[in-house]
Amino acid sequence: MEALITQIGIRYEQDVVYARRRAHLIAEQLGFGPQDRTRISTAVSEIARNAFVYAGGGKVQFYVVGDAPEQCLRMVVQDTGKGIANLDEIMSGDYRSRTGMGLGMIGSARLMDDFRVESEPGKGTKVVMEKRLPPTAEPVTMQSLNRLAEALMKAEPENPLEEVRLQNQELIQALQEVERQREELLQLNQELAEKNRSIMALYQEVEDKARELAEANKFKDSFISQVSHEFRTPLSVIVGLADLLLSGxxxxxxxEQQTQVRYILQAANDLSNMVNDLLDLAKIKAGKTEVYAREFKVGELLGTLRGMMAPMVESDKVQLVFEEVGDLPPMYSDEGKISQILRNFLSNAIKFTEEGEIRTTARLTDDGRSVVFAVKDTGIGIAEEDLDRIFEEYEQVAGAQKTHKFKSTGLGLPISKKLAELLGGSVGVESELGKGSTFYAVIPIRYEPPREEEAAPVEVPVVSRTVKEEAPVAVPEPAAQEAVAIPEAETAPTAQPSEPKPELAPTAQPSGPEQPSAPEPPEHDPLRYPVVLIYDDPSTLKRYEEFLLGSKYEVVPCSALMLTPQDVARLEPLLVVVDVLLLGDDTTALISALKEHGATGDIPIVVASVASEEEKAHKLGVDEFVPKPVKRNWLWNLLAELEEQQPVEKILVVDDQALARYVLRALLADTRFQVVEAEDGETGLALAHEEHPAAVYLDLILPGISGMEVLERLKAAPETRDIPVVINTGKNLSPEEEAFLNQHAAAVVTKGASSPDEATEIIRQALRKAIAGGRSG
Structure with missing residues (x-):
């Protein structure tokens, strides 16, 4: 329905008042309440006045449109004036005129359910306003429209004084309605306050219970962790003795005895795996493990997994397939954690696949920012109702006909989920019961560490007044991690935590006559290549530290005013970078001194500054000038070139355990040193004489000659006596052995650290001490 009720011409100012009264009467006849009648008449009056003032007149039309129960009153105000040129500005609320134009239109729009304006310069303006009929109003029919027309004809036009009186009555009614609503609101607020007090009391009770539950959960986790650690020692003894018995x-x-011992070994290994899972979970919840990111190739990772997992496939009916990865770019992430995720996926697939194949694939996502690792099997599959809880802790949802054959804690998949999230990725599963499953992990191709405020582990209570997103949790580091190359210039590392170092920032001059004491010379990590940085802005230092974080290069921040050529000579840096806005007197003096000093004249110096300083820098004899700001790729390319010119420095690892040598190689992958390995004492002595390494990492228990004898012979030979030796031992030392090691060893590392992280730090600190001592000696 669209029926015209009436039309009013706007030619004189009193026509605006007449249109307002007609709007009020029509609204009353259609069943609108007092407030809506006032809204409708006010909007019509404002827009009609605009037509009269700005266009010299126009017309107002009233319609009923729509069918019951969704009918509305439509009011159209149209003029043939010059139009509104800045309509968008007016309707946005930004326009204000001296006459108030813009305010009236916006105010009218707020009073209506629908408000539209059509205007073209020179063609006039059309304003369409609509107000929905209230639900209590009777549907408008042709008969009711006829009655409305009769009422309009009978209504006599009021004079202006009568119009003012009626508007006052409307205002009084509106104020009375507002007062009534205010009283209702006060009453409602009182009721809400009472309910809020009750809710707060209940909430306090829930919060107390939540704290109790959190404490109990914390105690449980601590108990599991402590008991699991206590299990490790006897399990190691059982496994070691079983291996010894089987070795003959x-x-x-x-x-028969071999069969029995193999059962013992299998049971001990199964229990050890369960203990490791429990410890992993405890470390996840404690937030103790960090990401150690480095560059690696996906193909090499899958190749290692193939060799590791193939012996686990005992049935000839199951084929283990690893697809070629093609031209996947290298990843920069934690290879050990990704390997652990895939091992968990593959272990489950092998357990629950009796025939068919287990296929492992890796591909780039469509956006090229992540790698999707997938393990697809043809096993028993998972029921649809179990998919939602497959990654929950302690859940085992495989079919009952299979789970009794494989004992586990149900933590492998939850740990995989936490590991993937720690690396910025996610895991998922697709499965069909009786046909197989596909587990996948989506891992960013480049790991980006979380911001500092996100990285700290957060203890999430059972009930919280404010819902927060759980912070990324830290997860356990695998016992061994494959060593890989450092990133190319295009991808500088960002995740490996660098060791703390003293910093010599630019120092202000003392205000008094008292002279400052001589500053401590700059120090650096001897496991990494030092890169001396002269800077004039803390943000510059932060930028370089981010560039080289976790790499084999270390930023050594210094002040041009305090640094001497002797300090630089002692550091033996790979490069000196002078990154300042302008080359001041102290900076130019330092560059000249370095170039003239015999021990530092060949050390490359790069100046990074504004372009106008280039000529001045070259006159000082610097090796290269680069305009600020320095780019990451440029710096990495330059350092890689300089590193190639350096002699290869080596650390000799003498240990009969291949796994121990593997771990050491992984621990030193982000250092300046190449690892040379020997599996017995005689080979170690020969390599020490041939390679003359920077340090020797020596296990005391070796086949053939003992570690004690190796140490004694190293210190007796003039060619090797100055090589620092770090001892690795788990045996109880006699007083005589302790005295001998204190005299001849640079450091002693005892086995049995409480965590892999602690063991890593102990080993690295011992090697730092040994290498630093060897160089100073």
């Missing part, structure tokens, strides 16, 4: 060194076992 203590006498040959008959076939």
């Amino acid at each position: 060194l203590e006498g040959e076992l008959n076939e």
Whole structure:
């Protein structure tokens, strides 16, 4: 329905008042309440006045449109004036005129359910306003429209004084309605306050319970962690003795005895895996493990996994397939953690696949920013109702016909989920019962560490007044991690935590006559290449530290005013970078001194400054000038070139355990040193004489000659006596052995650290001490 009720011409100012009264009467006849009648008449009056003032007149039309129960009153105000040139500005609320134009239109729009303006310069303006009929109003029919027309005809025009009186009555009614609503609101607020007090009391009770539950959960986690640690020692003894028995060194076992010992070994390994899972979970919740990111190739990772997992496939009916990765770019992430995720996926697939194949793939996502690792099997599959809880802790949802054959804690998949999230990725599963499953992990191709405020582990209570997103949790580091190359210039590392170092920032001059004491010379991590940085802005230092974080290069911040050529000579830096806005007197003096000093004249110096300083820098004899700001890729390319010119420095690892050598190689992958390995004492002595390494990492228990004898012979030979030796031992030392090691060893590392992280730090600190001592000696 669209029926015209009436039309009013706007030619004189009193026509505006007449239109307002007609709007009020029409609204009353259609069943609108007092407030809506006032809104409708006010809006019509404002827009009609605009037509009269700005266009010299126009017309107002009233319609009923729509069918019951969704009918509305439509009011159209139209003129043939010059139009509104800045309509968008007016309707946005930004326009204000001296006459108030803009305010009236916006105010009218707020009073209506729908408000539209059509205007073209020179063609006039059309304003359409609509107000929906209230639900209590009777539907408008042709008969009711006829009655409305009769009412309009009978209504006599009021004089201006009568119009003012009626408007006053409307205002009084509106004020009375506002007062009534205010009283209702006060009453409602009182009721809400009472309910809020009750809710707060209840909430306090819930919060107390939540704290109790959190304490109990914390105690449980602590208990599991402590008990699991206590299990590790006897399990290691059981596994070691079982291996010893099977090796035949203590006498040959008959076939039955070998079977029994293998069962013992299998049970101990199963229990050890469960303990490791429990410890992993405890460390996840404690937030103790960090990401150690470095560059690696996906193909090499899958190749290692193939060799590791193939022996686990015992059935000839199951084929283990690893697809070629093609031209996937190198990843910069934690290879050990990604390997652990895939090992968990593959272990589950092998357990629950009796025939068919287990296929592992890796591909780039469509946006090229992540790698999707997938393990697809043809096993028993997972029911749809179990998919939502497959990654929950302690859940085992495989079919009952299979789970009794494989004992586990149900933590492998939850740990995989936490590991993926720690690396900025996610995990998922697709499965069909009886046909197989596909587990996948989406890992960013480049790991980006969380911001500092996000990185700290957060203890999430059971009930919280404010819902917060759980911070990324820290997860356990695998016992061994493959060593890989440092990033190319295009991808500088960002995740490996660098060791703390003293910083010599630019120092202000003392205000008094008292002279400052001589500053301590700059120090650096001897495991990494020092890069001396002269800077004049803390943000510059932060930029370089971010560039080289976790790499084999270390920023050594210095002040041009305090640094001497002797300090630089002692550091033996790979590069000196002078990154300042302008080359001041102290900076130019330092550059000249470095170039003239015999021990530092060949050390490359790069100046990074504004372009106008280039000529001045070249006159000082610097090796290269680069305009600020320095780019990450440029710096990495330059450092890589300089590193190639350096002699290869080596650390000799003497240990009969291949796994121990593997771990050391991984721990030193982000250092300046190449690892040379020997599996017995005689080979170690020969390599020490041939390679003359920067340090020797020596296990005391070796086949053939003992570690003590190796140390004694190293210190007796003039060619090797100055090589620092770090001892690695788990045995109880006699007083005589302790005295001997205190005299001849640079450091002693005892086995049995409480965590892999602690062991890593102990080993690195011992090597730092040894290498630094060897150089100073």
